[in-house]
Amino acid sequence: MKRIESLTNQWVKDTKKLHKKKYRDLTNKFIIEGEHSVQEAIESKADVDVIVTTDKGIETYQSLLNEINEDKLVIVPDAILKQLSELPTPQEIIAVMNKQEESQSLGRKMLVLDTVQDPGNVGTMIRTADAAGYDQVILGEGCADVYQSKVQRALQGSQFHVSILTNVNLVQWINEVKEKNIVTIATALDETAMSYEEIGEQSSVAIVMGNEGQGVSQEILTLVDKKVYIPMKGKAESLNVAIAAGIVMFEI
């Protein structure tokens, strides 16, 4: 157990830098916040660097903290915890995590994100993929950084359940996947595409969801095996991309 009291401590300064993508990339570390996320990390045997809490937190989260090695524990005053957190009113427990090495083996059911830029959408879609029994999420170049606080919050532990690949060249990836006879499907806004309900449940599939404004890029639409759309029954022009992903993944 280590106790850090000073806001100007070098470790505090370095850890605070993890709020920025540049430093997360440089150090291969990221921060998760709150009891539920930390518990999921521990239960999933993810690579915890340290757990940061306060004197009060040691009591509140006693049973959770019992599960980790004491030398991974850092106790700080509220003022430091507040600095390390990105929430206005943080829970008194956060963890610094080491990024997992990305698995190069293909999943069975895969969700592929093409330039999805909203962090909340990225987080919700990975959580939904987990709930739908999808085991891998592929984030193409230009997606929101999965290790940022907003995404991690929306993930609710699903970052430790599904395999996540980041910064993937999707054109290359889809070509490789197609050679392995995995069905590739992209959602299109095109009403001449097939309705998602006609596809039926697949045992092995990659489903591509696109950018919030533009949808899936033309280059990828021409590559995939099938294009599907969700018929609009009312007057709305489109669905939020995370909702669309949920509907399609629970069907296919």
Add this chain to the structure above:
Amino acid sequence: MKRIESLTNQWVKDTKKLHKKKYRDLTNKFIIEGEHSVQEAIESKADVDVIVTTDKGIETYQSLLNEINEDKLVIVPDAILKQLSELPTPQEIIAVMNKQEESQSLGRKMLVLDTVQDPGNVGTMIRTADAAGYDQVILGEGCADVYQSKVQRALQGSQFHVSILTNVNLVQWINEVKEKNIVTIATALDETAMSYEEIGEQSSVAIVMGNEGQGVSQEILTLVDKKVYIPMKGKAESLNVAIAAGIVMFEI
């Protein structure tokens, strides 16, 4: 056409107050922002009080502005538009709307929100209801205010497509609906409930979605005809409520 130049103008001050629920309730007015929302309002013949734009906006949105009566137009400098907007970089067109009187007639397919507190969730769920062909959304007491900026942004025009009732006593409402032989269904986190896939498409139905943390309240769960749940196929414990609503509404 009216031109207002001064930030201390009384109309500017009053309109800015519409950022607060208290004043929206008092005046029965609210603000929508951006070309798409304003266009949907005009096309749906919703009750536009005034449209506010800038000299530049008059050119940019010329064809849209041609569709409205000139005396409903207010031209302001950028500084005033920025004050009236709740966005960091506003589009140069906003509208002050008069709230529509809430329809007392029942919809055919209805989404019922029980204490859904996140504005983004409320907005996305109404938009999804519209897309799924639901024609009425009932917001119980304790839901996020539908007329606030965050909800209106997520709605993308669906506020003008579906009938919205607010601040409804849900216990009373569900009792009344049941007397009219409409099937009432609540989503439960209870795995002994029926799977949503067993229900099938309904021609007339009310589906209740619950609070982000607690789900549908016990009192309402005991009232409804059926309880359904969405089976989790992976390790996630639950779905975001807006995703769950999308999956259920596109199935039932």
